[in-house]
Amino acid sequence: MNSNETYFMNFAKCKDSKNPNFFFADDVIGTNNAIRYCQDCPVKIPCGQYAMNNNIIYGVWGGLSIRARAKLKREQKLNQIA
Ligand code: SF4
Numbered sequence: 285m286n287s288n289e290t291y292f293m294n295f296a297k298c299k300d301s302k303n304p305n306f307f308f309a310d311d312v313i314g315t316n317n318a319i320r321y322c323q324d325c326p327v328k329i330p331c332g333q334y335a336m337n338n339n340i341i342y343g344v345w346g347g348l349s350i351r352a353r354a355k356l357k358r359e360q361k362l363n364q365i366a
Pocket of ligand 1: 296321322328329331332347
């Protein structure tokens with residue numbers, strides 16, 4: 285793991301979370317709760333970028349669900365083609 289790429293984790297709002305499963309809910313309500321929690325995290329952007337750069341297919345990262353990240357990736361690919 286590239287330490288520059290994960291440096292943001294030192295400042296994560298969830299750093300001391302007692303329940304890491306909170307970000308890996310398998311239902312809509314749990315996922316939305318995690319998305320809401322991330323909204324005021326100071327490292328929301330690099331967290332989401334990290335998940336996208338590393339093709340992480342589980343959980344909420346940077347306030348983005350896996351579906352939201354997949355949609356963003358598709359849009360980025362389309363923008364590269366256009
Ligand atoms: S954006 Fe969410 S998952 Fe990412 S570091 Fe912040 S609180 Fe944790």
